[in-house]
Amino acid sequence: MSWLSSYGCGVRIQVKVQPRASCNEVVGITEEYLRIRLTAPPVDGKANKQLVKFLGQLFRCGAGKVxxxxxxSGRCKLVEIDGISEDDARRLVKNCFRTEV
Incomplete structure (x- = not known):
């Protein structure tokens, strides 16, 4: 399965999370996963809550649609995001890797 797929009214994303990182960021894309680092620890759902908020900001849709x-309970997650197309999701993720000269 690809890291990104479309469904009825949005997209599904396979995410691999590294908790307790120094900052919240998208660090890469593999065939199977969008790799994300989060500052929150994987305790009491804190990393999951931060992931939902982070993806809501990244895809400009708000946490309520994630x-x-x-x-x-693991690092590999399947996340569903309503109200965004597959093309828009790819574009927004690719923008994370652009650097200004």
Whole structure:
């Protein structure tokens, strides 16, 4: 499965999370995962809450449209985001890697 797929009214993203990082950031894309670092620890759902908020900001849709479908207790997660197209999601992720000269 690709890291990004479309469904009815949004996208599903396979995410691999590294908790307790120095900052919140997208660090890479593999065939299977969007790799994200988060500052929150994986305790009492803190990293999951931060992931939902971070993805809501990244995809400019708000945390209310982001749901973790699978993987709430592991690093690999399947996340569903309503109200965004696959093309827009790819564009917004690719913008994370652009640097200004």
């Amino acid at each position: 749901r973790i479908l699978h993987g709430t």
